[in-house]
Amino acid sequence: MKPKAADKLATGIIVFFALLIVAVLVGMLGFILFRGLSHISWDFLTSGPQTIREGGGIGPQLFNSLYLLILTMIITIPLGLGAGIYMAEYAKPNKLTDAIRLIVEVLSSFPSIVVGLFGLLVVVQYFDFGFSLFSGAVVLTIFNMPLMVRVTEQAFRSVPKEQKEAGLAMGLSKWKIITSILFPVALPIIVTGTILAAGRVFGEAAALLFTAGMTTPHINFSDWNPLHHNSPLNPFRPAETLAVHIWKVNSEGLAPDAVQIAAGASAVLVLLVLIFNLLARWLGRALYRKFTSIK
Amino acid sequence: MKSNQDTPLLLRKHRTEEWIGRGYTTICVLFLIVIIVSIVYFVATKGISTFAIDAVSLSDFLFGTTWSPDDNQFGALPFIYGSFLTSLLAALIASPLSVCAALFMTEIVPSWGKKILQPVIELLAGIPSVVYGFIGLSILVPFMRDTFPGQGIGVAAGAIVLSIMILPTITSIATDALGALPRNLKEASYGLGATRWQTIYGVIIPTVLPSILTGVVLGMARAFGEALAVQMVIGNAPHIPTSLFESASTLTSVITLNMSNTVMGSVQNNALWSMAMILMLMTFVFVFVVRLLERRHKI
16 A cells, blocks of 8 residues: 555544544433433422332432532542641651552552451441442542542642742741742642542542442431431431432332433433533632732 | 740640651551552452362463352463453544544644533543443443344443543543643644645654553553443353353442352352452553553653
8 A cells, every 4th residue: 555545544443543532421421411401490409319119219328429429528638738738848758758659559540349358347347337429428538539639739739949949038837838939829720639539539439339228218407407317407317319329220120110210310410520620620719719819 | 925934845846746647647658558568468368268279270260261169170270361352442442532532632623622522521531330341231231132133231342341440540541641741843844735644643642642542551450440331231141252242241330249159268269259359460460561551641
């Protein structure tokens, strides 16, 4: 084949495959939204699930997903920020720092099921927290921390050196420089990263099967005392999240409209992920603009 | 002018702040270390007890083909084989597609190609795995059932679902590598009269190959550890499949299905932990390979 013809052919193939990927995504999103959106109604979003009869909703699951997200971020953000700041500002270039970097890398590539099993053994059984929102949040923290650490470290490293030197010249302590000079500058990147990490909580299921559990007890939405047994805010009750519900409905659902429920729940899940991605970008950009306009 | 008496006070405040900051961040990092040590410790002790306490022989576990807990047979080879087969196939399908997508964004139409494909890739990365499983179950499986022999569920369906899931991983790493390529490399090739394809094939691909391989290994790692999406479409039969359209099991799908049905401490339960240990060890292998590739890339 002549080089020119080969070039044309190769270009054609590359363009074809690239467009194929776009088509696959458009097809999948179209399928989820087309099948799912018709099933979404206010009733579907708020009512409880049915095991055998038709017409179950996803109300408690939706609430559990959102609440678990908040619990997880309450634990993840301070720990992830702290470790990230250590890596960016305090860690010296030595063997120990290399080892910590390796740990972060290994933690982020552990299969979620292994982390979930660890949670089952240690948090659920050994520390006896049972299948609960708290156990789920701890495991998701292990899951999200590597991402938070990496984002925080990158954000702090991207701050211009002069800012730090100016602080040092003023005789501030290192911690003061970190909290009052570097942190505000690094904030836009950290916020974007945090929201992206948070978005993963919605989709995670394998780790939650063994920690947050596959059932939700009857919860009383008029009781908001976190210490009460049936309160939705009680962090020590079992909680089935939206992603776990989709899996359960698909693998062992008995309701006659199981497929529609899975479709509706998938659509809600994908929409939530989409909203989170857009929010992350919008907020990151807005904070960045605010910061740069001050300059 | 400040009096000399103020200085010790300021200094003390300075030192307290320093102490708080260093202490807090160090605790956070220690937490990371404690977590990894305890994960490795707990999974390993549970995983090893199958062989140490229950006296299942290691070779029976690794090479036995019969999984029948009732008869005290714990051959995990079908699951190990299933995991390797599906993740290898997924990498085989996804790699060329990903490289094409990356080339499309960087070499063919960098102007608008990136604007279209970048958000698509990010979206693909953001879709939760259970949704992939659901889509696989409702579109792919019926399609496979109608077009190919068999039930539709099986190795092929699992590999295709996984390949779409790991596509973003490989593509984003390949795109970064291609984007970081020095311009003069390409210009030299064009200057010699090479066509675009000759440049891609002869210059660009060989140069970024270690990075692409890094992406492929990371993608495989993800495929190897993925649990629910695969479990939904692979069929979960405990034997070694003889064709791509036959149902099979992976380590993750077996653990997912059986862990809550077995009693903690029983032989069967421990055997499941041994499988989790294999998953963990494979993670170490993947990270090790990635590090090797990165080191080679630097030189």
